[in-house]
Amino acid sequence: MKIGKLRGIIQEILHPVGIAIDGSSPWDIRIKDERFFKRVLRDGSLGLGESFMNAWWDCDRLDEFFYRLMPLRPEEAVKRNLKLQFDILKAVVFNLASRSRAFTVGERHYDLGNDLFRRMLDRRMVYSCGYWKNAGNLDEAQEAKLDLTCRKLGLQPGDRVLDIGCGWGSFAGYAAERYGVSVVGITVSREQAALAREFCAGLPVEIRLQDYREVNEPFDHIVSIGMFEHVCYKNYRKYMEVVHRCLRDDGLFLLHTIGDSYSKVSVDPWFGKYIFPNSMIPSMKQISESLEKLFIIEDWHNFGPYYDPTLMSWFNNFDLNWDTLHELYDDRFYRMWKYYLLSSAGTFRARCLQVWQIVLSKDGIPGGYTRVR
Numbered sequence: 001m002k003i004g005k006l007r008g009i010i011q012e013i014l015h016p017v018g019i020a021i022d023g024s025s026p027w028d029i030r031i032k033d034e035r036f037f038k039r040v041l042r043d044g045s046l047g048l049g050e051s052f053m054n055a056w057w058d059c060d061r062l063d064e065f066f067y068r069l070m071p072l073r074p075e076e077a078v079k080r081n082l083k084l085q086f087d088i089l090k091a092v093v094f095n096l097a098s099r100s101r102a103f104t105v106g107e108r109h110y111d112l113g114n115d116l117f118r119r120m121l122d123r124r125m126v127y128s129c130g131y132w133k134n135a136g137n138l139d140e141a142q143e144a145k146l147d148l149t150c151r152k153l154g155l156q157p158g159d160r161v162l163d164i165g166c167g168w169g170s171f172a173g174y175a176a177e178r179y180g181v182s183v184v185g186i187t188v189s190r191e192q193a194a195l196a197r198e199f200c201a202g203l204p205v206e207i208r209l210q211d212y213r214e215v216n217e218p219f220d221h222i223v224s225i226g227m228f229e230h231v232c233y234k235n236y237r238k239y240m241e242v243v244h245r246c247l248r249d250d251g252l253f254l255l256h257t258i259g260d261s262y263s264k265v266s267v268d269p270w271f272g273k274y275i276f277p278n279s280m281i282p283s284m285k286q287i288s289e290s291l292e293k294l295f296i297i298e299d300w301h302n303f304g305p306y307y308d309p310t311l312m313s314w315f316n317n318f319d320l321n322w323d324t325l326h327e328l329y330d331d332r333f334y335r336m337w338k339y340y341l342l343s344s345a346g347t348f349r350a351r352c353l354q355v356w357q358i359v360l361s362k363d364g365i366p367g368g369y370t371r372v373r
Helices: 003-017 035-053 062-072 074-080 082-093 104-110 114-120 138-153 170-179 190-199 233-246 269-274 284-291 304-320 331-349
Strands: 160-164 182-187 205-209 219-225 247-260 296-302 353-361
Touching: 003 035, 003 062, 035 269, 035 331, 062 304, 062 331, 114 190, 114 304, 138 170, 138 219, 138 247, 138 304, 138 353, 160 170, 170 182, 170 190, 170 205, 182 190, 190 205, 219 233, 233 247, 233 284, 247 284, 269 331, 284 353, 304 331, 304 353, 331 353
Parallel strands: 160 182, 160 219, 182 205, 219 247
Antiparallel strands: 247 353, 296 353
């Protein structure tokens, strides 16, 4: 098919949301290599992302481009793409987050280098959505989220808390400092574990390089912030069973996760290949089914719109520090990371993805749970 015809097809798709090819608006796309058209029509989101990494197209405001694009539900192209159908089939047949694969996302993403994340994140290095209700900057938003989490759990001095997917120890350190609890934090990233131990030195915090399935000891409360996205639907029930066996009968479990309005069994192909391998975004249905006969839902809080300013802050920090980071990463990495952060910001801005904090108990709180906001 001739380039003009391919260009026309893509422009027809984009026209209803006001995106033009080689237009003058900041969210319009500028084509630098005509191979873009065939690649995107053939490979969908994977082709769109890889062609951006290859500098075949550009856009002044990627976040605004995706804000307009995502409500079109471009994932529907999956139904017409045999290669993507094969990726879904693999996710159904194989357990992409099995115990043998559990450390892959740590090695491929979180071990990219602590210098990258130090320069991108807030001072506590929280790598999840901030709580911007009364916050004026990223540091304040992340501290507010950590404090919100502690208050939802009702932490008391002396409590023993398990942090599943502890990252660089942000929650563990904050909870130990401000609420007088002891924390066991587990992660599948060696780089995270090393820096978390440094950050939490002198506090009653133990950081382990450990898969969640290996934990079998009692805790007063359990928290998991931004880790459930790496569990995958075949393991949701097992994950909840592990939490149930480790949580004391009167304790609370807080699950903080990105959420999708639709039940899927695989992640976006570009994100799965370049950003979060062996991962997926859960739906409300998938989460609730994994809880049956194990937990009671005490509270379900959605603050998904706050991920937009969080991601924009991360990109601004990354971009401002690129001159230093360029010594460690190449230009293709810059385009990949820019695409990751700004496409995500636009997606949350369009409300196509959510952020949920779910508070769970084993048998219900006597008299009811008091909602915290």
